[in-house]
Amino acid sequence: MKHYTTSRVITALLCTTTAALITGCGTDSSEPGANNTEPAAKAKHPFDTMASEQIDKQARESFRNTTSMRLTGKVSSNGQQVEIDLAIDVRGSCNGTVDNSLGTLHIIKKGSLVYAKAGEDYWRATFNRGMTVEQAEKMVGHFTDRWIKPPTLMAKTLGSFCDGFDSVLEILSAEPDGNATRENDATVDGRPTAVLTERTPTDTTTVYIAKEGKPYLLRATITGGNDPLDLTFTDHNKPVDTTPPPPDQILDPTTLR
Known part of the structure; x- marks a missing residue:
């Protein structure tokens, strides 16, 4: 997992960004008509037989096909914290809010x-x-x-x-460097996830990857260091609503003296 805390990634996140991960995975089901009164053994998820770098690599490959998502959470850079709730796509369209020390935009x-x-x-x-x-x-x-x-x-x-989607796409779809470790599974908004962590002397990056449905990235955190963040990712591949406000609610500043 190439380290996510480079200034390039943080800049892209602040401009709004990021990602979804992995190829689809399914679980086995019992054969039709099987007459078995014993409880069925819980089928293993394909991730459970993969090394962390394999999961990481598949995640990046899947991410290349992601066209849009909604980012919600907090990002910090150079001592400034920004809260975002923003739907964004690969074409640079977006709809949402960015909240910093000046207020909400x-x-x-x-x-x-x-x-x-x-x-x-x-x-x-x-x-x-x-x-x-x-x-x-x-x-x-x-x-x-x-x-x-x-x-x-x-x-x-x-x-x-x-405008940050393409930058993060390039960074997160790069080949993994093999430094990620698999942690205990966790849930994000009630959805089970596989958890990958990368540690450096200054900070820890953790990503949570869905194990049900399409295995998207559902959450990413960075703790420690100078640029902490905590973001959740939803509405993967959902079209961004770019409907403009009603004309009677729009001010054209060029009409002002």
């Missing part, structure tokens, strides 16, 4: 079209960088809690939250 992106909504603290911090206090407060009054269709430069900046 809700973003919808499809192609080059970006719509954003945030509270007054977020916009005040944005406009205070290049305006007088009076000018900034006027803009804050216009923007607060309204959907904005940003001009080109702002759209590119805000849209960058949705």
Whole structure:
């Protein structure tokens, strides 16, 4: 399991990202019509006969076919913690929220079209960088809690939250380096998972891989070190809802003087 805590991975996660794992696996069933009054022995899952590096390799191979997912949880980098709840796909579309020290930003992106909504603290911090206090407060009054269709430069900046999928795809689909270890199985939201862990002198990365249904990555954590994270992954391959807000709720900033 190539180490997930490189600055490249963290940057991609902060821009929103990541993954699902592994090829499909099934369990044996008893033969039809078998007359057996003894309880059937619990069938082993294919993972139970695999080395951790085999599971890791299959996970990466399956991940290459993942086209979308929803990420929920916390990511930290350079001392800043970001909470995300974001559906994202390989085309750079997204819908969800990113919450940092400035407040919560809700973003919808499809192609080059970006719509954003945030509270007054977020916009005040944005406009205070290049305006007088009076000018900034006027803009804050216009923007607060309204959907904005940003001009080109702002759209590119805000849209960058949705551009991390390909970077994580490249990183997590690389060949495993054989350093992962298999831990005791666990559950994530009631679903049984296989657990792989990688330890370094500074931190520990743990991934939880579904053992029922399609074996997707359901959770990843990094503890210790400077960039801890705790993310859950749902809605694998589910289309991202990029329906724009109603036109009467959208402010076009280019109409403001």
